[in-house]
Amino acid sequence: MQGTMRRGLGGVLDRVYLAGGVLAGLFLLSIALLVLLSIVSRLLGIFVPGLSEYAGYAMASSSFFALAYTFGAGGHIRVNLFLGKLTGSRRRAAEIWCLAAGSFFACYLAWFSVKMVRVSHMLGDISEGSDAMPLWIPQIGMAAGSVLLAVALVDRLVAVLRGAPLAAQQTSE
Secondary structure, eight states, X not given: XXXXXXXXHHHHHHHHHHHHHHHHHHHHHHHHHHHHHHHHHHHTTOOXXXXXXXXXXXXXXXXXXXXXXXXXXXXXXXXXXXXXXXXXXXXXXXXXXXXXXXXXXXXXXXXXXXXXXXXXXXXXXXXXSTTOOBTHHHHHHHHHHHHHXXXXXXXXXXXXXXXXXXXXXXXXX
């Protein structure tokens, strides 16, 4: 995952994580465009409803879509201060424990996020802003990004269990 492209299912997952990163970048670009449109429309005295809300939705989607790609690139805060003190089998066991705990929490977040989208759709929740958008639509970005992160963590856990090098060993090469 970090640095080199894998083959088979791992390669497909790497491309999915990259697609999430690209989507995150596109949502960032949309935030800039929405803010620019908001500024220009105010200067022209035109009211465009929902621009602030849409920028917020784009920010949330960008943040969550970037999670799996950032994890794969080694950009998340890790417990290297602690793990760096360990070597050999103790290091491997600690890394596996961290990945297992992270996988558990990411899977829970993914489950909760997907459930939130489903419940919002079922209840017909709409935003309180002037746009009155059905809330399940912007919540899809959070749910999809959470699912991607869960898959990325479980993917990395399985890879380490199957003998892949540990993260610090990869970055030092």
